Structure formats: C-alpha cells, structure tokens
Amino acid sequence: MSAPFNPSDPTDVTSDLEIKDAQVIFNTVWRTLTEDVGHEHLTFPKELILLGGAPGAGKGTHTRFIMQARGLTCPPIVVSNLLNTPEAQKIKDDGRMVGDQEVVGIVLRELLKEQYRDGAVLDGFPRTSVQVECLKMLVDRVVQLHGEYADTPLAINFRRPTIHAMVLFVGEKTSVDRQLQRGKEIEAYNREVTETGIGRLHEVRSTDLDPEKARRRYQVFKEKTWDALQSLKEIYHYHFINAEGAIDEVEANILRELQYQSSLELDPRTFDRLSPIPLAEEIIIHARQDLVRRLDSYELEHSELFGKVVELVESRFMPIITRHALSGRAIVNNEDSLFDDPLALAMLIDIFSERGFNACVDKTIRKTPNSVDLQTGTIGFLEHSVYRIHIRFEGSSIRRG
Numbered sequence: 001m002s003a004p005f006n007p008s009d010p011t012d013v014t015s016d017l018e019i020k021d022a023q024v025i026f027n028t029v030w031r032t033l034t035e036d037v038g039h040e041h042l043t044f045p046k047e048l049i050l051l052g053g054a055p056g057a058g059k060g061t062h063t064r065f066i067m068q069a070r071g072l073t074c075p076p077i078v079v080s081n082l083l084n085t086p087e088a089q090k091i092k093d094d095g096r097m098v099g100d101q102e103v104v105g106i107v108l109r110e111l112l113k114e115q116y117r118d119g120a121v122l123d124g125f126p127r128t129s130v131q132v133e134c135l136k137m138l139v140d141r142v143v144q145l146h147g148e149y150a151d152t153p154l155a156i157n158f159r160r161p162t163i164h165a166m167v168l169f170v171g172e173k174t175s176v177d178r179q180l181q182r183g184k185e186i187e188a189y190n191r192e193v194t195e196t197g198i199g200r201l202h203e204v205r206s207t208d209l210d211p212e213k214a215r216r217r218y219q220v221f222k223e224k225t226w227d228a229l230q231s232l233k234e235i236y237h238y239h240f241i242n243a244e245g246a247i248d249e250v251e252a253n254i255l256r257e258l259q260y261q262s263s264l265e266l267d268p269r270t271f272d273r274l275s276p277i278p279l280a281e282e283i284i285i286h287a288r289q290d291l292v293r294r295l296d297s298y299e300l301e302h303s304e305l306f307g308k309v310v311e312l313v314e315s316r317f318m319p320i321i322t323r324h325a326l327s328g329r330a331i332v333n334n335e336d337s338l339f340d341d342p343l344a345l346a347m348l349i350d351i352f353s354e355r356g357f358n359a360c361v362d363k364t365i366r367k368t369p370n371s372v373d374l375q376t377g378t379i380g381f382l383e384h385s386v387y388r389i390h391i392r393f394e395g396s397s398i399r400r401g
C-alpha cells in the first residue's frame with residue numbers, strides 16, 4: 001500500500017535515514033506487540049481517521065462532529081493525552097515533541113482495543129516523517145493480515161483498512177490566538193471549579209499561556225509536522241480543510257469532504273455485490289427528462305387511457321387534495337377498475353409528479369363474502385382492489401390570517 005521511497009521525487013521529504021529509523025522503531029514495536037498479545041489478536045481498526053493540523057486548528061473542537069459524521073461512537077484517541085509520563089510531560093511543556101518510538105508504541109497498543117474495531121479517530125498522529133513511515137508499515141502489515149485471514153472464521157476482525165487523513169489548516173496568527181484563547185478558557189473554567197467546588201480541574205498547557213511558547217509550537221508544527229502530513233496525500237484519502245472560519249463554516253467544509261465514498265471504502269467483493277444497484281444521485285440526473293418522455297408517450301400511444309386518468313384526477317382527486325392545501329398531505333381511496341391496468345397507475349404517479357405533487361400508491365385486495373357452499377361450508381369471496389393513494393406537496397406556510 002505504501003509507495004516506495006523515491007529520492008528523485010521532490011514531494012518525498014523523508015530521508016533514507018528516517019526510513020531506516022522508522023523500520024527499526026516499527027519492527028521493535030511490532031515484535032513486542034506480537035509477543036504480548038499473539039498474532040491473531042493483532043486486530044486494528046477497519047477505519048482510521050487521522051486528524052492533523054496546527055495547534056489550535058480545532059482538532060479537539062471538531063472531533064465529536066467528525067465522529068458523528070462517520071458513525072463512530074468510541075472515544076477519540078488524543079495522542080498527547082496518552083503521553084503522560086513525567087518525561088513526556090516536560091517535553092510537552094516546552095512545546096517540543098516526544099520521541100517517535102514512545103509515540104508509535106503507545107499508539108499501536110491503544111489501537112488494538114476492542115472498542116476501536118470499526119474505526120478510530122487519532123488526534124495528533126502522525127506528527128513526524130518517521131511516524132508517517134511507521135504508519136505506512138502498520139497499514140501494510142494490516143493489509144497483509146487481511147490477506148492471511150481472508151478465508152478463515154476470523155476474517156471479520158481483519159478487514160481491509162481504510163485510512164482518511166484530515167488536515168485542518170490555519171495560519172500562524174489564528175493558531176497562536178486560539179491556543180491563547182484555549183488557555184484563557186481553561187483558566188476561567190478552573191477558577192470556577194475552585195470557587196464552587198463543582199467539577200474537575202482541567203490541565204492547562206503552559207504553551208497555551210505564553211504567546212512566545214505558542215508561537216514556538218506553531219513553528220515546530222510547520223517544520224516537522226506539516227510536510228509529514230502532506231506526504232499522506234499520495235497514499236490515503238486526504239481531506240484538506242480550511243479551518244480559519246467560524247466553527248459552523250469549518251463543519252460544513254468537513255462534511256463536504258467526508259461524502260460517502262463506498263467504492264473506496266468497501267471490500268471489493270462487497271462493492272461488486274452492491275454495484276448493480278444505482279446510486280440515488282445517478283437516478284435523479286435524468287429523472288425530469290425521463291418523466292417528460294413517458295408523459296408524451298402516454299399522450300401519443302395510449303391517449304384514451306391517459307385521457308381517462310387525467311379526467312379522474314381532475315374530478316375525484318383534486319377536490320380532496322385542494323381541501324388539504326394547508327397541510328400538504330392527502331390520502332385518497334379509490335376502487336376504480338381503471339387502475340387494474342398497471343399502466344393507469346404509472347400514469348397517475350407521473351401526472352402528479354409533473355404537477356409538483358408526490359404520489360405513492362398502496363394496493364390492497366378487499367374480499368367480500370358472496371356465496372356459501374351448503375354442503376362443505378366453504379365460503380366464496382368476491383375480490384376487488386382498493387387503491388390508497390398518498391399525496392404530498394408543499395403545503396401553505398400561511399396558517400392563520
């Protein structure tokens with residue numbers, strides 16, 4: 001799945017040395033994990049959403065929204081919260097980055113948890129080009145496991161992984177302003193907790209309180225993380241989000257990016273099975289032209305029947321529908337034998353569509369007893385069809401004078 005390193009490619013920012021580092025780190029982490037949990041428990045999420053962006057870009061703010069959009073209910077994995085040893089804490093306080101081996105080890109172990117089987121959001125990984133290389137190696141291994149377990153009872157735990165990289169972009173000024181704003185918000189919140197004794201104190205990053213440190217964090221992001229995130233573009237579904245705007249604008253940008261992409265996400269066998277069924281957006285493209293063609297063919301080829309259906313709509317349906325003009329909903333029952341011809345029903349639906357109504361028909365068979373065999377006691381029934389037609393349209397918004 002990962003592209004081989006190509007030194008002549010200017011977009012390939014990873015050096016040979018970093019790849020070697022990554023290989024050593026990844027192999028060490030993978031070996032330890034395999035020894036600890038066993039090969040058949042190396043079950044990683046089916047979907048990984050990698051959330052990247054400058055500090056203050058809004059990763060934390062938008063995580064819940066992104067998870068809802070993807071139907072994920074497990075908690076997000078905030079990588080910096082996992083790095084909570086005293087040494088890591090000191091490094092974070094200085095606005096620097098924790099070592100790759102520690103990060104990769106912790107992240108991979110976390111991803112094995114059952115709750116992330118369908119998908120996980122990783123906030124803040126990968127942050128360096130070595131971490132990107134480790135991620136690629138992880139994905140390659142997971143694809144390999146998918147192949148190994150394909151025709152076994154464990155296949156469902158080893159589905160082909162889908163990787164989305166979502167990068168929220170903001171410039172330095174916004175990044176620094178928002179980090180400091182977050183610092184102020186957390187301080188105000190903590191003051192309230194102290195005064196009222198209600199709630200739990202939140203951790204304040206020292207970089208969120210000091211403009212110089214906040215700027216340094218942004219610089220570290222630009223120098224180490226930005227290119228690493230860019231390199232994900234070549235290999236995974238990459239979503240670049242302009243996150244400079246207001247929260248609802250950013251959410252709209254995210255939603256636009258995360259449109260359903262089943263051809264890329266589903267297992268190829270599942271996709272093949274579903275592909276004969278057209279997508280909704282495909283069938284609506286020519287819907288209007290198709291309707292016009294059908295109506296003209298009714299007029300030209302079945303004018304007598306068409307005339308009768310139009311006449312029936314006018315005399316029997318419209319008076320009832322008109323009475324429901326406020327609500328925009330009417331149900332009309334009809335037992336006319338005209339509709340025993342399926343073409344008449346098709347005409348009815350098309351006539352309503354052309355005039356701006358939505359009609360849908362429910363057919364039931366009504367049985368009326370009409371004879372009894374006195375010898376056997378068997379009752380004979382007369383059957384006839386009843387059509388219940390549900391009509392919807394945009395009702396009047398003016399309800400009172």
Ligand SMILES: Nc1ncnc2c1ncn2[C@@H]1O[C@H](COP(=O)(O)OP(=O)(O)O)[C@@H](O)[C@H]1O
Nearest residue numbers: 055056057058059060061178181182245246247
């Ligand atoms: N689009 C936005 N407009 C205004 N403020 C925002 C926006 N996105 C995030 N914020 C604010 O910026 C601060 C940092 O956001 P956060 O989500 O913690 O960033 P990150 O997780 O990327 O470091 C928070 O105070 C948050 O309320």
